[in-house]
Amino acid sequence: MNPALLEVDSVGKQFGGLVALSSVSFDVPRSSVVGLIGPNGSGKTTLLNVINGIYAPDRGSVVLDGVPTKNRSPSDLAASGVSRTFQNARVFSTLSVEQNLFIPLLHRSGGERAKSIKRADELLAFVGLEAHANKTAIELSGGQKRLLEFARALVTKPGLILMDEPFAGVHPQIKATLIRCIQEIVEREGASFLVVSHEVPDLVNLSNFMVCLVEGKVAAAGNPKDVVRNEKVIEGYLGQSDE
Numbered sequence: 247m248n249p250a251l252l253e254v255d256s257v258g259k260q261f262g263g264l265v266a267l268s269s270v271s272f273d274v275p276r277s278s279v280v281g282l283i284g285p286n287g288s289g290k291t292t293l294l295n296v297i298n299g300i301y302a303p304d305r306g307s308v309v310l311d312g313v314p315t316k317n318r319s320p321s322d323l324a325a326s327g328v329s330r331t332f333q334n335a336r337v338f339s340t341l342s343v344e345q346n347l348f349i350p351l352l353h354r355s356g357g358e359r360a361k362s363i364k365r366a367d368e369l370l371a372f373v374g375l376e377a378h379a380n381k382t383a384i385e386l387s388g389g390q391k392r393l394l395e396f397a398r399a400l401v402t403k404p405g406l407i408l409m410d411e412p413f414a415g416v417h418p419q420i421k422a423t424l425i426r427c428i429q430e431i432v433e434r435e436g437a438s439f440l441v442v443s444h445e446v447p448d449l450v451n452l453s454n455f456m457v458c459l460v461e462g463k464v465a466a467a468g469n470p471k472d473v474v475r476n477e478k479v480i481e482g483y484l485g486q487s488d489e
């Protein structure tokens with residue numbers, strides 16, 4: 247049988263004495279959105295960092311398309327279709343919005359300028375930033391930067407896109423655009439997403455599956471509606487006050 251696109255098996259990661267992840271296991275199926283929730287410090291970003299090769303796990307394995315990713319760098323994994331956005335959107339602030347896409351596209355195509363400009367403009371239109379193409383990226387709002395970072399994550403035509411809190415602090419209209427774009431990429435390209443968010447109702451609607459981490463362990467995983475009703479999830483995350 248075809249394995250899941252991504253298999254995370256018994257992953258552990260410590261920072262000195264601090265156990266950030268402890269025996270974390272779950273799958274990301276093909277053509278799906280997996281939502282990743284959990285309180286601050288529960289290990290969500292660390293898990294994304296392990297999956298895209300920023301950190302090597304201390305224990306366990308990450309298997310992409312049936313092949314273990316052991317010792318592979320983020321750029322090597324990007325070439326195999328793993329792409330990523332960050333908790334604080336990363337764009338090239340001093341470049342224009344279009345150049346943020348054109349330059350990686352030019353590099354990737356081996357110098358095909360016309361093709362790279364066309365593709366950059368297609369990606370900008372896809373995320374609704376075409377009117378801002380000639381602005382310097384630093385002039386964009388926080389939400390628009392997230393749209394640009396997302397468009398840049400699509401440059402490599404990834405099969406797996408990891409997104410770390412894409413909706414944090416963004417205007418509802420931009421959030422709706424991001425959600426529509428994610429859904430379209432799943433339907434059109436058959437890609438999969440692992441999306442971290444504290445915006446639980448939105449993530450329940452968007453996701454086919456959900457994983458909740460509490461203190462570096464999987465507290466519950468499965469159908470999103472069941473996960474948010476799970477006692478351990480309510481006790482360890484959703485029932486907490488914001489104070």
Ligand SMILES: Nc1ncnc2c1ncn2[C@@H]1O[C@H](COP(=O)(O)OP(=O)(O)OP(=O)(O)O)[C@@H](O)[C@H]1O
Pocket residue numbers: 261264266284285286287288289290291292293333
């Ligand atoms: N490079 C590091 N060195 C030391 N400790 C780290 C490092 N990265 C993360 N940690 C610790 O690991 C734990 C998990 O952090 P992580 O950033 O993965 O949490 P998170 O679930 O993404 O939280 P948030 O919702 O606040 O973004 C925290 O206690 C954090 O302080």
Ligand SMILES: [Mg+2]
Pocket residue numbers: 290291292333410
């Ligand atoms: Mg985080």
